[in-house]
Amino acid sequence: MTATDHLTSAVITADPEVPAVLTTRDFHAPLAQVQRAHTDPELFARWIGPHELSTRIDRWDAHTGGAWAYTSIRSAGAEEETYSFHGSFHDVLPDRIVQTFTYDDWPEAVTLETLTLTDLGDGWTRLHGRALYDSFESRGQMLASDMETGVQQGYEALDELLAGLDEQG
Incomplete structure (x- = not known):
């Protein structure tokens, strides 16, 4: 991969050592816009998940110590x-978000998610995600649920959203 190559499709990997899923994806947008799309409830609802789903924000307090539900x-x-989900924001920083994630139908399976954003220059931002599940079984259930489709389609929608933000300034 050269400096001009970008990951415009998410690379999703199951960690063989711990029950974690690693995701890497590049976005043609400034770091601050990618972070905003993850913390602004109105923007988040417009891109998260598979195309056939819509999202209703039930609670959203995106700051360190806040909580969310959708x-x-x-x-x-x-x-x-x-399908309902909830969690807590443990850290909300310009280049890093740490939160818990719980699917309400699997309340015993709490996931710790860390998103790290890196400015690649030339208007590109790389997102590194690490979702640490409570067990290999929980991780396996999530991977079997066709999580990858939701991630890929959500990030495609995020690309479109970010392009619109660029046009609006």
């Missing part, structure tokens, strides 16, 4: 399927 909604005709 619900993903899939409309299937007259019926809706919902």
Whole structure:
């Protein structure tokens, strides 16, 4: 990979030593905009998850010591399927976010997520994510849930959102 190559598709790896999933992805946007898209509830709801889901923010206090909750909604005709998640923000810094993540249907499986943002120059930012699960079994369940599709599609939507932010200034 050369200095001009960018990871425009997420690289997702299961750590063989610990029950963690590592994600790396580059975004053609300044670091501050990528961080804002992860901490501003209005922006976050516009990109998170697979394309067929919409997101309702139920609680959002993106600062060190704050908490969050959101619900993903899939409309299937007259019926809706919902998936709810919650967690706590442990650290919210310009280049790093540490939070817990819990899927409400698996309340015993709390994940510790760390996102680190690196300015690559020329308007590019690299996101390194590390999701540490409470067990290899929990990690396996998450990987089996087609997590990768949600991550890839969410980041595609984030690319579009960030491009729009560039145009707006």
